[in-house]
Amino acid sequence: MLANHLQPNLLQEEPEMVPSRNGYGDGLKEAGEKNRNIVALSADLTESTRTHIFAEAFPERFIQVGIAEQNMASVASGMAAMGKIPFVASYAMFSPGRSWEQVRTTIAYNDSNVKIIGAHAGVSVGPDGATHQALEDIALMRVIPNMVVIAPCDVHEARRATLAAAEYNGPVYIRVGREKTPVVTTVGSSFAIGKAEIFMKRNEAHNKKVGIIVTGTLVHNALVAAAELNEKGIGASVMNMATIKPLDTEALEKFAAEHDVLVTVEEHQVAGGLGGAVSEHLSEVAPIRIVKVGVHDQFGQSGTMDELNAHYGMDVPAILKAVDKALA
Amino acid sequence: MKYLSDAEVHTLEQKANEIRQSIIEMLVEAGSGHTAGPLGMADIFTLLYFEVMRHDPKNPDWDDRDRFVLSNGHICPGLYATLAHAGYFPVEELLTLRKFGSRLQGHPHRTSLPGIETSSGPLGSGLSQAVGMALAERMENPYSSKYIYCVTGDGELDEGQIWEAAMLAGKEKLHNLIVIVDRNGIQIDGYTKNVMPLEPLREKLEAFNFDVQEVDGHNIRSVNDAIGKAQGVYSQPSIIIAHTIPSKGVDVFERDFRWHGNPPGKGPEDRVSHEDQGKVALQKLRSLAGSIEPADIA
Numbered sequence: 072m073l074a075n076h077l078q079p080n081l082l083q084e085e086p087e088m089v090p091s092r093n094g095y096g097d098g099l100k101e102a103g104e105k106n107r108n109i110v111a112l113s114a115d116l117t118e119s120t121r122t123h124i125f126a127e128a129f130p131e132r133f134i135q136v137g138i139a140e141q142n143m144a145s146v147a148s149g150m151a152a153m154g155k156i157p158f159v160a161s162y163a164m165f166s167p168g169r170s171w172e173q174v175r176t177t178i179a180y181n182d183s184n185v186k187i188i189g190a191h192a193g194v195s196v197g198p199d200g201a202t203h204q205a206l207e208d209i210a211l212m213r214v215i216p217n218m219v220v221i222a223p224c225d226v227h228e229a230r231r232a233t234l235a236a237a238e239y240n241g242p243v244y245i246r247v248g249r250e251k252t253p254v255v256t257t258v259g260s261s262f263a264i265g266k267a268e269i270f271m272k273r274n275e276a277h278n279k280k281v282g283i284i285v286t287g288t289l290v291h292n293a294l295v296a297a298a299e300l301n302e303k304g305i306g307a308s309v310m311n312m313a314t315i316k317p318l319d320t321e322a323l324e325k326f327a328a329e330h331d332v333l334v335t336v337e338e339h340q341v342a343g344g345l346g347g348a349v350s351e352h353l354s355e356v357a358p359i360r361i362v363k364v365g366v367h368d369q370f371g372q373s374g375t376m377d378e379l380n381a382h383y384g385m386d387v388p389a390i391l392k393a394v395d396k397a398l399a
Numbered sequence: 400m401k402y403l404s405d406a407e408v409h410t411l412e413q414k415a416n417e418i419r420q421s422i423i424e425m426l427v428e429a430g431s432g433h434t435a436g437p438l439g440m441a442d443i444f445t446l447l448y449f450e451v452m453r454h455d456p457k458n459p460d461w462d463d464r465d466r467f468v469l470s471n472g473h474i475c476p477g478l479y480a481t482l483a484h485a486g487y488f489p490v491e492e493l494l495t496l497r498k499f500g501s502r503l504q505g506h507p508h509r510t511s512l513p514g515i516e517t518s519s520g521p522l523g524s525g526l527s528q529a530v531g532m533a534l535a536e537r538m539e540n541p542y543s544s545k546y547i548y549c550v551t552g553d554g555e556l557d558e559g560q561i562w563e564a565a566m567l568a569g570k571e572k573l574h575n576l577i578v579i580v581d582r583n584g585i586q587i588d589g590y591t592k593n594v595m596p597l598e599p600l601r602e603k604l605e606a607f608n609f610d611v612q613e614v615d616g617h618n619i620r621s622v623n624d625a626i627g628k629a630q631g632v633y634s635q636p637s638i639i640i641a642h643t644i645p646s647k648g649v650d651v652f653e654r655d656f657r658w659h660g661n662p663p664g665k666g667p668e669d670r671v672s673h674e675d676q677g678k679v680a681l682q683k684l685r686s687l688a689g690s691i692e693p694a695d696i697a
Contacts, residue, residue, distance in 0.1 A: 110538070134534060137570075142563035145524040149531020152466075152516065153539070157531075173524050173560070180518045181509045 072272040073294070076260045081291075082298050086253035091288055092190045094229025095247050096121025099158055100128050101230070102237035109237060110150060112136055112159045114143045119249070120160035120190045140166040144173035144187070151183040156237060162196075163189025163205035163246055171211055178242050179217045186236045187212075191249040192222075193338035194371040194379040195288065204371035205246075209286075210343025212244040213316050219243040219264060220316040222287035222337070222345075225255045228313055231262035239264055246287065248338075250376045253291035267319035271297050273306030273330075280306045281394050282330035284323075286315055286337050286345045289364075289385055293336050296390035305394065318348050320356075327353055332360040332397035338385060341365040362397040364390055403450070403623050411619050414484065415445040416688040419648045420681060421480040421493050426662035427677035429497040432505070434666065435645035435658040436552065437477030439583045442617050443641060444481040447548060451626055456486035459513040465545055466516050466532050470525020471552035471581065472506040473660075479503050479512075487514040523558025526551055526578065530568045533576040533636075546630060549578045554586030557595045562607070568636040569608030576636040577629045578609075581616070583645040585656035600640060609638045616641030648687060649680040 073081060103109045103125050110132045111125045117135065126133035136143045140161055147157035159166060167174045167187055178185045192205045212220045221236070221243065223229035229247050236243040243264075255270070271294055273280055281300065285293040293309050300307035310326050312319070327333060333353075335346040346363030353359055366383050380386045384393075403411075422437045448454070452465040469478050476496060483490045488502070495501035502512040506520030519525045529549035536543050555561065568576055580600075588594050597603075604611045610632040614621045622641060629637035645659070646652035657667040663676035671679050 110535075131538065134571075136567055137563075139560075139563035139567070141524070141560045142527045142530075142567060145527030145560070146531035146534065146564070146567065148517070148524075149468075149528035149533075150535040151531075152528065153532050153535035155535045155538070172521055173527075176518055176521050177524050177528055 074270050077255055078257060086291060088251035089226040089254050090249060090251050091223055091226050091229040091247040092121050094226040095188055095233050096124040098230035098233025099125045102234050103129050108154060109156045112143050112147055112157055114138055114140050114161045116161050122160050140170045141173045144170040145177040147185045148177040148181055148183045151185050156184055158186045160188035160190060162203060163192040163208040164203055167212055168205055175215050179215045182217050183242060184240055186243045189246045192246040193248055194383060195248050195250045195376040197376050198373050200373040201370040206340045206366050208246055209315055209339050217242055221314050222246045223313055224288060224290040224311050227256045227258055227260060228262055235262060235264050248288050252288035255290050265314045265317045265319055267322040268311045270311045271309040273308040274301040277304050277306035279398060280330040282308050282326050282333045284310045284312050284333060284335045284349055286312045289336050289338050292387050292390060296387045312345060315345055315348055318352055320352055324357055327357050327359050334362050334364060334393045334397055336364040336390060339365055341367055360397055362393045364393045403620050408619050411445050411449055414449055415441045416684055418445055418480045418484055420684045422476045423663055423677060423680045425476055425493045425496040427664055428494045431497060432476055432662050433473045433660050434662055436474035438646045438648050439643040440474055440477050440581050442619055443579060443622055444477050446619050446622055448481045448485045466547045468516055468525045468529040468549040469519055470549055471555050472519030475507045482514040522555040523560035525549055526561050527564040529576060530564050533573040534571060536575060547576050551580050553580055553582045553591050556597055565607040572634050573636040574633045578638045580640050581643055582640050583643045585645045585659055587659050589656050604638050608635060610635045611638050613640045616643035617647055649683050
């Protein structure tokens, strides 16, 4: 059973396809209208990170730092020290990829009110190849104290996450994608930092119970796989874990208790990502079998999003295979 | 800008001497930490906190204060001693430097100690933060009279991030940013001219669109005049290259790069044994304090 707040007929029709980065652009402008302290910084990737929407609306609150991600992180920290709420955006591979130490020391250790947006995350950036495909950013940000880590599932959630980050006082990392991905939620869907949501409830007629936990734009793949399982005699639920840190441990423990096995799905290295976070928590409080869908200690390569998701095992057949493995 | 009378210069020199004595005492007690930089910058720290900057030790978060960013965080014993003598926290607390539970962390932590504007230690990022502060202040109030002061090391200029920040400061014409480079010529591995030559430094900085001045970093009146001039520059950021003597004030430690990262008791022993290093340094500074003459003018 699909949750009510999602797109109607989501699994019956071809989904609308929109890049999640657009949600950042719209959300930032909206946040900027509400709060004059919001400023945006760009390292020569203003249009592709969708920062241009804010920059055009509020040119006096936009800083172009040039191709200098390390400087951008620390300049933002300095602006936050003076009461501004800076949003810094680049490709995730460069920010926070290249600027990790500056993010750790000058943003997180300072407990600076800076928001970092890593765009073009994951293999889905496609033809640009491995140099531009951030598959480690969740891990890099998750291990830093004070840092909140969010991977929105679509354009609407990216917009809401941006608005929530603007309200939250402290460092936040939000990862978004370049390519068009399915629109799953609606403008009116709810979002709260640190709250997981059940997107699909398993068919209770079936004895076998699998819980699929997904983060980011692979959520549609997870829903399609779960719908197929529910029809084929396996009860499958889908939890959207948009916030990877702080992990919604209460919802996670409840979800684990209601299922026989779990499968995690993410467009990221399974080591240190969502799969890692879920395993770390549950292994201490409620051990359960967890099979992880994502990239397994490999670099990406050029290709289309669909080719790469298939190759690295993140498409619908791969999720079904992972469920089989978990239940075996 | 204010002209300093002889009596005012004398008072500041006495204060810098007291701060140097505190630096030696805290480093000896800590058993680790940096000696050369803090002693070398004591005159400038004193000038900033006892004369130049607008700040209130009893109200460290006062919104209208000038901001001070220490980019080379490892010379924090000098900043901590200055803050304590200025009244931010008790002077006795200096002896907790680098100890478990202390607010005086080995490298500065913003949220631990009043008066610390930012955490620093990893080199090169303080200047960026100062640039961010200057940008934010100008954005908030183009007519603000607040200044953002930033001290960097010279070895620190090896970091690429410094030049990223310098480019942005020049592009944005940050008139409210005043950078002081501690040009002491040393870094951990040796003399800067051998590790990574910086010259022609003035020309490099001018090429990045800074207003550049060079001063004797121990001549308090000259540094004060340079800061005053920097405050008057209205279409560029300013840099003052302050030529300092590493370990200034303790002649047997001076100019030797091996004092960069060692405390008295663990420094080079060619001239003073480990056992006597702390004692000799304090004796030297106390004797200098006695000889600082109120009317020491040319």
